[in-house]
Amino acid sequence: MSAGNLLVAQGGGPTAVVNLSLLGVVEEARKSGINRTGKIIGALHSIDGIMDENFIDLGRERPASLRNVAMKPGAALGSCRRKMAEEDYGRIVDILRKYDVRYFFYIGGNGSMHTVYKVEQIARSVGYELNAIGVPKTIDNDLAYTDHCPGFGSAAKYFASVTREIGLDVESLPPPVSVIETLGRNTGWLAASASLARENDGDAPNLIYFPERVFNLGSFLSDVSDVYDRWGRAVIVVSEGLKDKSGQYLGGVNARASRDGFGRDLPGGAASFLAARIAEKLKLRARSEKPGLAARTAVEYASSVDRKEAYLVGQQAVRAALKGKSGIMVTLERAKGDRYRCSVGEAPLESVAISEKLLPSKFINTKGNHVTTAFQKYLLPIVGDPIRAFAELSGYRLAKKASTRRSTGRKIGKH
Amino acid sequence: MSAGNLLVAQGGGPTAVVNLSLLGVVEEARKSGINRTGKIIGALHSIDGIMDENFIDLGRERPASLRNVAMKPGAALGSCRRKMAEEDYGRIVDILRKYDVRYFFYIGGNGSMHTVYKVEQIARSVGYELNAIGVPKTIDNDLAYTDHCPGFGSAAKYFASVTREIGLDVESLPPPVSVIETLGRNTGWLAASASLARENDGDAPNLIYFPERVFNLGSFLSDVSDVYDRWGRAVIVVSEGLKDKSGQYLGGVNARASRDGFGRDLPGGAASFLAARIAEKLKLRARSEKPGLAARTAVEYASSVDRKEAYLVGQQAVRAALKGKSGIMVTLERAKGDRYRCSVGEAPLESVAISEKLLPSKFINTKGNHVTTAFQKYLLPIVGDPIRAFAELSGYRLAKKASTRRSTGRKIGKH
Numbered sequence: 126m127s128a129g130n131l132l133v134a135q136g137g138g139p140t141a142v143v144n145l146s147l148l149g150v151v152e153e154a155r156k157s158g159i160n161r162t163g164k165i166i167g168a169l170h171s172i173d174g175i176m177d178e179n180f181i182d183l184g185r186e187r188p189a190s191l192r193n194v195a196m197k198p199g200a201a202l203g204s205c206r207r208k209m210a211e212e213d214y215g216r217i218v219d220i221l222r223k224y225d226v227r228y229f230f231y232i233g234g235n236g237s238m239h240t241v242y243k244v245e246q247i248a249r250s251v252g253y254e255l256n257a258i259g260v261p262k263t264i265d266n267d268l269a270y271t272d273h274c275p276g277f278g279s280a281a282k283y284f285a286s287v288t289r290e291i292g293l294d295v296e297s298l299p300p301p302v303s304v305i306e307t308l309g310r311n312t313g314w315l316a317a318s319a320s321l322a323r324e325n326d327g328d329a330p331n332l333i334y335f336p337e338r339v340f341n342l343g344s345f346l347s348d349v350s351d352v353y354d355r356w357g358r359a360v361i362v363v364s365e366g367l368k369d370k371s372g373q374y375l376g377g378v379n380a381r382a383s384r385d386g387f388g389r390d391l392p393g394g395a396a397s398f399l400a401a402r403i404a405e406k407l408k409l410r411a412r413s414e415k416p417g418l419a420a421r422t423a424v425e426y427a428s429s430v431d432r433k434e435a436y437l438v439g440q441q442a443v444r445a446a447l448k449g450k451s452g453i454m455v456t457l458e459r460a461k462g463d464r465y466r467c468s469v470g471e472a473p474l475e476s477v478a479i480s481e482k483l484l485p486s487k488f489i490n491t492k493g494n495h496v497t498t499a500f501q502k503y504l505l506p507i508v509g510d511p512i513r514a515f516a517e518l519s520g521y522r523l524a525k526k527a528s529t530r531r532s533t534g535r536k537i538g539k540h
Numbered sequence: 541m542s543a544g545n546l547l548v549a550q551g552g553g554p555t556a557v558v559n560l561s562l563l564g565v566v567e568e569a570r571k572s573g574i575n576r577t578g579k580i581i582g583a584l585h586s587i588d589g590i591m592d593e594n595f596i597d598l599g600r601e602r603p604a605s606l607r608n609v610a611m612k613p614g615a616a617l618g619s620c621r622r623k624m625a626e627e628d629y630g631r632i633v634d635i636l637r638k639y640d641v642r643y644f645f646y647i648g649g650n651g652s653m654h655t656v657y658k659v660e661q662i663a664r665s666v667g668y669e670l671n672a673i674g675v676p677k678t679i680d681n682d683l684a685y686t687d688h689c690p691g692f693g694s695a696a697k698y699f700a701s702v703t704r705e706i707g708l709d710v711e712s713l714p715p716p717v718s719v720i721e722t723l724g725r726n727t728g729w730l731a732a733s734a735s736l737a738r739e740n741d742g743d744a745p746n747l748i749y750f751p752e753r754v755f756n757l758g759s760f761l762s763d764v765s766d767v768y769d770r771w772g773r774a775v776i777v778v779s780e781g782l783k784d785k786s787g788q789y790l791g792g793v794n795a796r797a798s799r800d801g802f803g804r805d806l807p808g809g810a811a812s813f814l815a816a817r818i819a820e821k822l823k824l825r826a827r828s829e830k831p832g833l834a835a836r837t838a839v840e841y842a843s844s845v846d847r848k849e850a851y852l853v854g855q856q857a858v859r860a861a862l863k864g865k866s867g868i869m870v871t872l873e874r875a876k877g878d879r880y881r882c883s884v885g886e887a888p889l890e891s892v893a894i895s896e897k898l899l900p901s902k903f904i905n906t907k908g909n910h911v912t913t914a915f916q917k918y919l920l921p922i923v924g925d926p927i928r929a930f931a932e933l934s935g936y937r938l939a940k941k942a943s944t945r946r947s948t949g950r951k952i953g954k955h
Contacts, residue, residue, distance in 0.1 A: 139709050166938060170714075180938040193931030199708035201933055206713065223941050290837035293614035294554050298621065299585075303833060394812055397830075415812075417829030418718060422705035425840045425928075513839075516608035518616055523581060523595040526638050 128162035129227030131443075133183070135200040136171045136233030136240065140264050140276025141283075141427040142435035146232045147202065148195035149439025150260070151183050157447055159228070160184040166224065170203035172240065175217055180224070195436075198422035214243040218253060228256050228446045232439070234263035234274075235481060238454055242474035245452045256446040259454035259474055260438050264421050266314035269480035270472030271456035275438055276421070278431030278507040280308065281318030283420045284362070285512045289322035291414060292329025292360045293515060301358035302349065302403050302411035305330070306396035308420055309364045313337050313484040315420075316364040318504060320496040321512050329360030330495075336366035337484050338493040340375060345399070346406050348494050353409060365415075367395045375399065430509025434467060441469040465506030543577040544642030546858075548598070550615040551586045551648030551655065555679050555691025556698075556842040557850035561647045562617065563610040564854025565675070566598050572862055574643070575599040581639065585618035587655065590632055595639070610851075613837035629658040633668060643671050643861045647854070649678035649689075650896060653869055657889035660867045671861040674869035674889055675853050679836050681729035684895035685887030686871035690853055691836070693846030693922040695723065696733030698835045699777070700927045704737035706829060707744025707775045708930060716773035717764065717818055717826035720745070721811035723835055724779045728752050728899040730835075731779040733919060735911045736927050744775030745910075751781035752899050753908040755790060760814070761821050763909050768824060780830075782810045790814065845924025849882060856884040880921030 133150045135143060147167075154165050165184040168174035181202075183191075194201045207213075221229060221244075231241045238259045245257035261268050264280035284307050295303050309315040313335030322329050331352040334340060352359040367375045376394030396413035403411035438455045445455065453471040460466040488500035548565045550558060562582075569580050580599040583589035596617075598606075609616045622628075636644060636659075646656045653674045660672035676683050679695035699722050710718050724730040728750025737744050746767040749755060767774040782790045791809030811828035818826035853870045860870065868886040875881040903915035 135712075139712055164938070167933070169935075178940045180940075181933065182936040182938050183933075185936040186934055190931060190934060194933055197708060197930035197932070198705045199710075199712035201712070203711075204713040224938075286840075287834045287838070290613045290839070291833045293612060294833050294837045295614075296618075297550075297554055297614035297616070298619040397809055397812065412832065413830070414832030414834055415828070415830045416834055417827065417831075418706045418709050419702050419829055419831055419834075422709045423702070424705070425701075515612035516605060517612070518582070518596065518598075518609055519601055519605060520584075521597040521600040523579070523597050525593045525595075 129225045130163040130166055131159050131228040131230070132166045132168060132175070132221065132224070132226040133202070133230040134168040134171045134175065134232070135202045135204050136231055136237030137204060137263065138234075138421065139198065139200045139204060140262055140421050141198060141279040141424050142276055142431050143232060143262050144195045144197055144201045145432050145435040146260050146262060146275060146439035148191055149436040150230050150443055151186070151191060153440040153443035155184070157443060159443075163225070163227070166226065167202045171205040172207045172209070172213070172217070173205040174203065175220055176213070178220060196424060198424055209240060214240070214247050217244050218247045218251065218255070221248070221255060222253055227254060228443070230258055230260055230439070230442050230446070232260040232262050234261070234265065235268060235478065238268070238474055239478035242452070242478045245474065256449065256451040258442045258446050258450065259477065260442045261454055261456065262435070264315065265309050265312055267312045267482045268454070268477060269482045270454070270477055272459040272467065273457055273507050275431060275435035275457075277314060278428040278434070278509060279426065280315055280420050281321070281504060282428045282431075282508045282510065282512065283416075283423050283426040284315055284319045285321035285508065286426050287416060288319040288329050288360065288362060289512055292322060295329065295358050295360055299358055301353065302361070302400070302409050304361045304363060304396040304400045304403070304411065304413045306363055306365050306413065306415040308417070309336070310366040311336060311481065312366070313364050313489070316362050317484055317488060317496045317500055318508070319362040320501060321504060321508060324514070327356045330362040331356065331359045332361045332494045333496060334361070334363045334367055334494060335484055335489055336364045336368060337489065339370050340367045341370070342402060346402065348492070349403055350407055353407070361399070363395050363399060365395055428507070428509045430507060437469060445471060544640045545578040545581055546574050546643040546645070547581045547583060547590070547636065547639070547641040548617070548645040549583040549586045549590065549647070550617045550619050551646055551652030552619060552678065553649075553836065554613065554615045554619065555677055555836050556613060556694040556839050557691055557846050558647060558677050559610040559612055559616045560847050560850040561675050561677060561690060561854035563606055564851040565645050565858055566601070566606060567603075568855040568858035570599070572858060574858075578640070578642070581641065582617045586620040587622045587624070587628070587632070588620040589618065590635055591628070593635060593639075611839060613839055624655060629655070629662050632659050633662045633666065633670070636663070636670060637668055642669060643858070645673055645675055645854070645857050645861070647675040647677050649676070649680065649683060650893065653683070653889055654893040657867070657893045660889065671864065671866040673857045673861050673865065674892065675857045676869055676871065677850070679730065680724050680727055682727045682897045683869070683892060684897045685869070685892055687874040687882065688872055688922050690846060690850035690872075692729060693843040693849070693924060694841065695730055695835050696736070696919060697843045697923045697925065697927065698831075698838050698841040699730055699734045700736035700923065701841050702831060703734040703745050703775065703777060704743075704927055707737060710744065710773050710775055714773055716768065717776070717815070717824050719776045719778060719811040719815045719818070719826065719828045721778055721780050721828065721830040723832070724751070725781040726751060726896065727781070728779050728904070731777050732899055732903060732911045732915055733923070734777040735916060736919060736923060739929070742771045745777040746771065746774045747776045747909045748911060749776070749778045749782055749909060750899055750904055751779045751783060752904065754785050755782045756785070757817060761817065763907070764818055765822055768822070776814070778810050778814060780810055843922070843924045845922060852884060860886060
C-alpha cells in the first residue's frame, strides 16, 4: 500500500451522533500519522461532493473545533440523496485515483454500504489499490450483521423519553388519547423503543404498532377501546411505516381520500389518520404528535453509549484499513452474558448491502401490539442512560366531609 | 379574615413549569405559617376534584419530594377540561365553605381565570370570606395584563431549539423543505418564538406564519419558492391555528377533503397540509414535523427564567392573599430599560377573564411571514438561556485538480 490520502463522507439521513463517527475517523487518522504523509479529505454533501470534487481538508481543522462539531445535529460534511447510476461508481474510483485517495470511509446506512461495496469492487477490478470501509449509521437500526447501529440508541432514547413525558401530560389532563408517530418507514425498531417509557402497568405507551405486522384497523380500535376502558386514557405509538393489508401506508389511505381535492398524496400521517379514526369510531378526543426530524436532531436526548459507539466505529474503520482490510463494514458485537460489553467486528459489504434487518418476531408480543421483555433486554444497554424518571406526589387523601352546612344557591351573570 | 384552609388547583393544559407555580404556592404557604393553623389542600384534577371533594393534604408532602415533583411534566395535581355550568360556581363556593377554605389559588389560563373570577364574585355576594387569586399559566402567552405568561418561555425555547436543530439537518441533507407546526391555536406567540433559532440569513426558520393573519396559499407558495431559489432549502414554521379567508383551519381543509371517506375532520395538520401543497405545486420534496404535546412536556428544554418566574407567581399569589387581596391575577411586569428585570404585579380577574392577547402587529413583519426585531427583543430575556448553538467545520477548501490521469471506464454488475 502506497502512502496516500484519506477520504471520508457521510451518506443518508443524519443521526444525533453521526458526527462522532466522523470525529472517530479523523482523530484516528491523525493518531496513526496518515496526515503526516497524506491529507484527510472530507467530501461535502457526500457522493455529490465526490463527483464535483468538492473537498475540504479536515486535517487542517483544529482538534478542539472538530470535537465541538461532533456534537452538532445534521451531517457536518453534508449528505445527499443521490440516486446512483451504474456509471457513477467507476467515476468515483476515477476521482479517488485523481486525488490519490487510498483510504475511503463512508458513514451511512444500507444504500451507502452498497455504494462502498461497488466502489471497492471496481477499484479492485481495475487494480487500483484502495481500502474502502463502511461505517454504520442509521436511526432505523436495520443494518444486518451488527448487533445494532450507531444513531439508533439516541433516537430510541428520544422516543422513549418523549413518550414518557407525553404520557404524564395525558395522565394529568384527560380526555385522553394521544397517538405518537415514530420514524422508521420499513422497520419497527424505533416504535418498539418507546416501550422503555413504561415503568408500571398503565404507563405510556399502552400500545405499539409495527410495520412488520399488517395493520388491522378493527383490532387496533378494539385494543384502544380496551386500554381506555381500563385506564381512562391511552398513549399509542405507531411507526410511520404502518401498512394496511393492501400494502398501502396508513397515511396513504388518508392521502388517497384527499387526492381528488389536491391531486397528491400527503406525506406520512399514520398517527394523524389513526387519531381521526379513534375520534370517529370510539368517540374519544384523540390527538396526534409527530416529532419527525426532531427525533434524530435532538442532541439533548442523545445516548452516551451511542455517542461512544459512534466514535468507536469511525475509529475502528481507520484501524482496519491500516491493517489492509477493505470491502467490509465495521460492526458492533455484543458479548454474551448479563453485563453489556460491546466490541467491534466486521462484516463483508457484499452481504450487508443486500440485507435489511426487520424487528424479529421474538421482540413483538403475540397480539402484535407491544414488545416482549426480550426486546427490552436487548435495548436497555444500547440506550445506556436511564430514561429520565419523574417524581410524583405522595397524595395523602383528605377524608371527605359529610355534608355542606348550607347551600349558596345563587347564580350571577352569564358565562 | 378567619384562619382557615388553603386550596390550590391546576387548570387547563400543562406546561413544562406548571408544577413550579404549585411549589411556589405550597412553600410560601408553609413559610407564612398557614399550615400551622390550617391545611394546604390540593384538588385532584382541578374543578372536577373540587366538585367531587377529591382532595389531598399537600402540607404532608415532604419538602424535598415537592421540589422533585416541581420538575415533572404534566400537572402534578391533575387538570381537567370541564365545561363549566352556571350553577357550578355556586357549588364550588359551597364546597370551599364546607372545607373552611379561605384561600383559593387557581393556576391556569383564560378559562381558569374566568372560573376564579366567578367563584370570587359569588363568595363575595353571599358574604363568604374568601381570598381567591389567579396564578397565570399558559404556553400560548395569550393572557392580557401581564408582560408574558409562565410556561410560554419554555415552550418558546423548545420551538426555537428544535427549529434550529431541524434547520441543521435540512441544511446537511437537501432536498430541502420542512414545515414545522407549533402549538397555539388562536395566537402566533409560539410560532413567532421559533425565530430565535436564526443567527444568520438563510438559517431556519426562513418563514413563519401566524393565525393573526389570514392565510393565503398563493403568497405562501410564492414565499417558499423565493426562499428555495435563494438558499436551496426552506424551513417553515406555521401555527396550528392558521385559517384561510373562509375562517377554516388549514388542517380543516385537508380534513374536509377526506371527510367523505371517513366522516370526520382530522385534528390539526396545517404543516402536513402545507407540505403536501409544496410538493404538489412547487415539485419540491417537503415533509412536516408536528412535535405537538412534546413541546409543552420537554423539561429538557425548559427555560431557567421561566422556571423562576413560574415559582414567583405562585409565591406572590400567597403573599397577596395574606395581605387581603382577592379577585386578582398575579402578573409579571417588565421594568423599562435595557436590562431585563421582571417583578410581580396584579390585574383584576374581571378584566383578565374576558381578554385574549394576540401577537401585536408591531411583532409581525409587513409581509406577514416573519417577526420584527422588536419581537426578538421582547422574547430573548423571557427565554433567558441562549438557544443552544452548534459549531461548524472551518471548511478549508481543497483546490480542484485539473484532470484525471486515466479513466477506469469499466462497469460491473447491476445496481
